[in-house]
Amino acid sequence: MVSSLIDIENRRWNAELIRSLFLPFDANTILNIPLSYNLPKGKVIWIGNRKGEFTVRSAYYITLKVIESDEVGESSYGDPRIPLWGKMWLLKIPAKIWIFSWRACMNALPTKLNLNRKGIDTTVSCPICDQEAETIMDALITCDSARQVWDRWVECPVNLSSAHLDVSDIALKILADGTSKDLETFFVTSWSLWYSRNQVVFETNNQTPNQVWNFARRITQDYKEASNLFSCGDGNPSSIEVIIKDNRGETIAALRMPLNGQYPSLETEVIALEKGVLLAKEMELQQIMLETDALTVVQSLLIGNKEGDLEHLLQGISDTLNPFSSWQIKHLKRDCNRVAHELAQLAKFTGTKQVWKGVSPPTVQHLIQLEKV
Structure with a gap:
């Protein structure tokens, strides 16, 4: 059980x-x-x-x-690109760009020349400049429009115009002379160029080099911001801190404790809120104002929407609030909740639960004074 x-x-x-x-x-x-x-x-x-x-x-x-965490299969044995394959799956880029990058390195993109070689009746000229046969290198690297995009990468660690290189050669050189971030920039920008190329072919919509470059930067930034929503921090167990103040703003109780698990920030905020309500109940307070920087939690409690993976925690908070004569909850910006967050970090080092009632712990007093400066 x-x-x-x-x-x-x-x-x-x-x-x-x-x-x-x-x-x-x-x-x-x-x-x-x-x-x-x-x-x-x-x-x-x-x-x-x-x-x-x-x-x-x-x-x-x-x-x-799950696939990302798997090692490269044995079918790649003897392939000089093995180090590249292993590194590619660890890059912080969307899955569709992983797949695109692998296809580009394998010369498996449907360029005009590749389609012609497969027996499809089509011209082989580049749909952008109409001057050279459209190879993968032409589409992504050497076409004049592509060069104008790459010119915006001022910190590129390799010479992209080197002769006799293909996409995998360039990627291997970046892997050797650059960083993971450089490799991400190379593949995301290449995908952006291919996307722009398809817009011309299928939508007759031509983008400027600046638009292509900025689109690639937005993709990288948006993906990393989305990934951070599910990040659980530095690998250590989560910790929480609760501070209770009276109507004059004086600290009358505090709680600091590490948690058993490693939780995303939203779950940690909800647990801290629940512990704060329980501490207020233990102190027999009748009217309370809850403050948190988790806006979604504030909205869920106010409108009674308790669904999803936090349902049991939110319902628990609601049930615990019932005995109070009145309660309110409001959203604070994270900067305004800095004292609680900094004290929560201290709980990681103590490793034990600590509760103060009727007295303000020295660390709280010190941080509150700093906050007022």
């Missing part, structure tokens, strides 16, 4: 028991499931998205993550 793995008294996973029963990967997976203090009845949810509902799209993305 799952309940046998829970420390009922402290309402937490029994980490010691779990680690003794399961392999490390499975134990960490269990410990990374946040528990509500109220321990509601179990419910099956899909953790592949925020709604908690299975979709083919979310399953596809999870499968890609």
Whole structure:
């Protein structure tokens, strides 16, 4: 039974028991499931998205993550590009650009010349400049329009115009002389050039070199920002800090504690909110104002929308709030919540739960003074 793995008294996973029963990967997976203090009845949810509902799209993305962690297969034995294949799957780029990059390195893109060689009745000239036969190198590197795009990469670690090179040769040279970020720039910009080329061929929509270059930069930035939503930080267990102030702004209680698992920032904020409500209840406070920098949590509690993978935590908070004579919740910018976040980091080093009532811990006093400066 799952309940046998829970420390009922402290309402937490029994980490010691779990680690003794399961392999490390499975134990960490269990410990990374946040528990509500109220321990509601179990419910099956899909953790592949925020709604908690299975979709083919979310399953596809999870499968890609599994593939990403796999090693390159033995079929590549003897291939000088093995180091490149291994590095490519670790790049922080969208999956479609991984696939495009591999096809470009394998000369497997449907350029005019490649289509002609497959017996398709088409001209072989470049659809952009109409001067050279459209090879992959022409489409991505040597065409005048492509060169104008690459000219914007002022910190390129290799000479892209070197003769007798193909895409995989260039990628290997970047791998040897540059960084992972350089390799990401090369492949994302190449994809952007190919996308622009297809816009000309199929949509008769021509983009300027600046537009192609900036489009590639936006793709990189958007992907990394989206990835950060699911990032759990530095690999250490998460930690929380709760501060309770009176109506004069004076600290009357605080809680600092490390958590068993490693949670994304949103889950950590929800757990901190729940612990704060429980501490306020323990102190027999009747009217409370909750403050958090998690806007989605504020909205969910205000409108009563408690769905997805945080449903049990949000419902637990709502149930715990019922005995209070009144409560409100408002959103703070992260900068305004800096004291709690900095104290939460200290919990990682102490490794123990600490609670102060009726007195403000020295670290809180010090940080609040700094915040007022």
